[in-house]
Amino acid sequence: MSNKPVLHTILSPKLLDLYTITNSIVVVIDVFRATSTIATALYNGATKIIPVDAVDKCIEIGKKTGGITAGERDGKIIPGLDYGNSPAEYPRSFIEGKTLVLTTTNGTKLLHMALQNGASEIITGSFPNLSAVCDHLVAQKKNVILGCSAWKDRFNLEDCLFAGAVIEKIKAHFTIHCDSSLMAENMYALHKHELKSFIRNTTHWHRLSQYGLEKDLEYCVSADLANILPVFINGDLVVQ
Amino acid sequence: MSNKPVLHTILSPKLLDLYTITNSIVVVIDVFRATSTIATALYNGATKIIPVDAVDKCIEIGKKTGGITAGERDGKIIPGLDYGNSPAEYPRSFIEGKTLVLTTTNGTKLLHMALQNGASEIITGSFPNLSAVCDHLVAQKKNVILGCSAWKDRFNLEDCLFAGAVIEKIKAHFTIHCDSSLMAENMYALHKHELKSFIRNTTHWHRLSQYGLEKDLEYCVSADLANILPVFINGDLVVQ
Numbered sequence: 001m002s003n004k005p006v007l008h009t010i011l012s013p014k015l016l017d018l019y020t021i022t023n024s025i026v027v028v029i030d031v032f033r034a035t036s037t038i039a040t041a042l043y044n045g046a047t048k049i050i051p052v053d054a055v056d057k058c059i060e061i062g063k064k065t066g067g068i069t070a071g072e073r074d075g076k077i078i079p080g081l082d083y084g085n086s087p088a089e090y091p092r093s094f095i096e097g098k099t100l101v102l103t104t105t106n107g108t109k110l111l112h113m114a115l116q117n118g119a120s121e122i123i124t125g126s127f128p129n130l131s132a133v134c135d136h137l138v139a140q141k142k143n144v145i146l147g148c149s150a151w152k153d154r155f156n157l158e159d160c161l162f163a164g165a166v167i168e169k170i171k172a173h174f175t176i177h178c179d180s181s182l183m184a185e186n187m188y189a190l191h192k193h194e195l196k197s198f199i200r201n202t203t204h205w206h207r208l209s210q211y212g213l214e215k216d217l218e219y220c221v222s223a224d225l226a227n228i229l230p231v232f233i234n235g236d237l238v239v240q
Numbered sequence: 241m242s243n244k245p246v247l248h249t250i251l252s253p254k255l256l257d258l259y260t261i262t263n264s265i266v267v268v269i270d271v272f273r274a275t276s277t278i279a280t281a282l283y284n285g286a287t288k289i290i291p292v293d294a295v296d297k298c299i300e301i302g303k304k305t306g307g308i309t310a311g312e313r314d315g316k317i318i319p320g321l322d323y324g325n326s327p328a329e330y331p332r333s334f335i336e337g338k339t340l341v342l343t344t345t346n347g348t349k350l351l352h353m354a355l356q357n358g359a360s361e362i363i364t365g366s367f368p369n370l371s372a373v374c375d376h377l378v379a380q381k382k383n384v385i386l387g388c389s390a391w392k393d394r395f396n397l398e399d400c401l402f403a404g405a406v407i408e409k410i411k412a413h414f415t416i417h418c419d420s421s422l423m424a425e426n427m428y429a430l431h432k433h434e435l436k437s438f439i440r441n442t443t444h445w446h447r448l449s450q451y452g453l454e455k456d457l458e459y460c461v462s463a464d465l466a467n468i469l470p471v472f473i474n475g476d477l478v479v480q
Contacts, residue, residue, distance in 0.1 A: 011395055014254045018393055153258055155251055157419040179397040179443050187423060190430060203419050 005143045007174040009163045009181040012150040013110045016117060025142050026114040027125040027133060027166070028232075030107030030149035031158040032204045033085050035230075036220040037102070039129035040087035042239050043226035045096030049237040051108040055080060058103040068095075071103030075211025078103065086216050087128070087226075106149035111232055114147065124237060127162060128219070128226035134169040136229050136240070144174065146181070157187070157202045158221070161195065164188025165223070195221040244413060245383045249403045249420040252390040253350045256357060265382050266354040267365040267373060267406070268472075270347030270389035271398040272444045273325050275470075276460040278342070279369035280327035282479050283466035285336030289477040291348040295320065298343040308335075311343030315451025318343065326456050327368070327466075346389035351472055354387065364477060367402060368459070368466035374409045376469050376480070384414065386421070397427070397442045398461070401435065404428025405463070435461040 010016050029035060038049050052058045055071060059080055062069035070083040077084045081103065090100070102108075107124070114122045120142065125133040137144050146166060148159035164184035167176070171185070191198040196218050199205050205217060219225070229240040250256050269275060278289050292298045295311060299320055302309035310323040317324045321343065330340070342348075347364070354362045360382065365373040377384055386406060388399035404424035407416070411425070431438040436458050439445050445457060459465070469480040 011251060012255060015252060015393065015395070153255065155255070155420045155423070157423060160419075160423065177443055177446065179400075180395045182441060183395070183397060183400065183423070183427060186430060187426060190426060201422060203417055206417065 004175045005141055007144040007176045007181060008178045009146040009184050011148050011155045011180050012153045013113055014153045016113055019145060021145055022118040023120055023143050024145045025121045025140060026119040026145045026147050027123055028107055028110050028147050029125045029159045029162050031126055031162050031220050032217060033220055034104040034107035035124040036126040036128050037085055037087045038124050038230050038237055039126050039226040041090040041095050041100050042230050043228045044090055044092040046098055046100050049100045049102055051102050051104060051111055053108045055103055058101050062101045065099050067099030067101040069101045087219055088216060106151060110147050110149045122232035124230045125162060127221050127223050129228055130165055130223045132227045132229040134166055138170050138173050156204055158199060158204060160184045161188050244415045245381055247384040247414040247416050247421060248418045249386040249424050251388050251395045251420050252393050253353055254393045256353050259385060261385055262358040263360055263383050264385045265361045265380060266359040266385045266387050267363055268347055268350050268387050269365045269399045269402050271366055271402050271460055272457060273460055274344040274347035275364040276366040276368050277325055277327045278364050278470050278477055279366050279468060280466040281330040281335050281340050282470050283468045284330055284332040286338055286340050289340045289342055291342050291344060291351055293348045295343055298341050302341045305339050307339030307341040309341045327459055328456060346391060350387050350389045362472035364470045365402060367461050367463050369468055370405055370463045372467045372469040374406055378410050378413050396444055398439060398444060400424045401428050
């Protein structure tokens with residue numbers, strides 16, 4: 001039992017530096033909606049996704065790579081960019097064979113922090129690629145950090161619920177002495193049969209639903225609709 | 241409804257500075273065991289409690305005030321101090337009329353952060369004084385931050401469960417759009433009928449129970465056994 005790798009959950013990027021992650025796989029989780037969109041675009045054949053944290057950088061890299069630039073503020077496409085953050089904007093008929101340069105705040109921040117702190121591997125997780133993430137973590141037999149991107153460093157429920165979904169599936173393979181993980185597992189068990197209605201209570205739902213994104217948010221808590229594994233390599237997210 | 245004051249929960253001291261607290265009452269929560277011991281000693285007649293963050297400061301202030309010095313590391317009294325961190329060490333027959341100089345790490349840190357960030361009032365909360373805290377918050381009609389002291393900044397379940405207990409009692413009087421609060425309320429509702437057994441799953445239980453402190457920890461999740469309100473004024477905790 002003591003030979004099992006260790007799993008921890010962090011509830012905000014601000015808590016990442018409390019853990020040593022140099023021997024760990026970090027799963028970056030940003031359920032509404034960055035990592036759900038990432039899984040979807042890659043599943044639908046995008047060549048790669050370049051996550052960036054600033055609009056000007058997005059435009060610059062878009063020009064250099066010929067990629068599609070994407071990003072939203074307050075539910076609208078940011079002026080100067082081509083598309084938004086909705087997974088529904090990236091069907092195969094549109095995104096196949098293309099590069100997507102994606103501006104996000106919370107998810108990108110954690111990706112870059114995990115890189116700087118020396119994670120041995122960085123992948124992204126969301127309900128649309130839940131099983132791919134779980135299968136990979138079980139196969140690798142390495143320590144794991146489930147990293148919730150949160151909202152401007154504030155805890156959010158949707159990322160926590162995804163962490164709980166992963167834990168429920170893979171816990172037999174890991175040593176878990178972590179109150180965040182136990183809480184996440186409890187919360188997922190409590191709400192897994194009513195995720196689409198429960199998320200209507202979250203802060204993020206109230207923030208986004210006014211922009212008519214209910215369908216988006218429901219997609220983002222549906223399992224395995226875009227079941228590939230995005231891996232962060234040399235600044236790009238690509239399918240493993 | 242919009243006239244109701246706002247309540248937020250923070251899950252770690254590291255997340256405190258994400259919130260403006262200048263118009264808020266901050267409830268410092270350190271269930272295992274600082275704020276439980278604080279409530280108990282004051283309930284049993286201690287004149288005041290001086291929380292300090294370092295052993296040498298504890299000894300120095302103890303000499304100056306003639307107070308009892310207290311603090312533990314790894315379940316043992318710290319050399320140079322008089323007593324430990326257990327609420328059971330402070331019955332009325334011993335502590336009445338005395339000053340207690342208490343060394344703690346997590347709880348004291350958050351107390352001082354709340355002071356530096358300009359909280360309008362700072363009180364301490366624990367299951368032994370649950371109702372006193374709730375009655376006060378409802379009466380004051382001010383914004384509230386339920387501040388979990390956590391463990392070396394890592395989320396812990398016992399502080400979260402106390403936050404949930406408070407929320408369950410007072411939520412009708414507050415505007416709550418906060419995923420941390422919703423989660424805490426859910427977790428408390430899930431476990432409130434089996435708190436004494438559930439806490440055996442927490443990280444802190446595993447850390448402390450090896451020192452034979454099971455009775456202590458069970459006391460610390462029992463409601464209203466020391467039902468007074470500790471208020472932090474000029475560096476001292478006193479009964480309001």
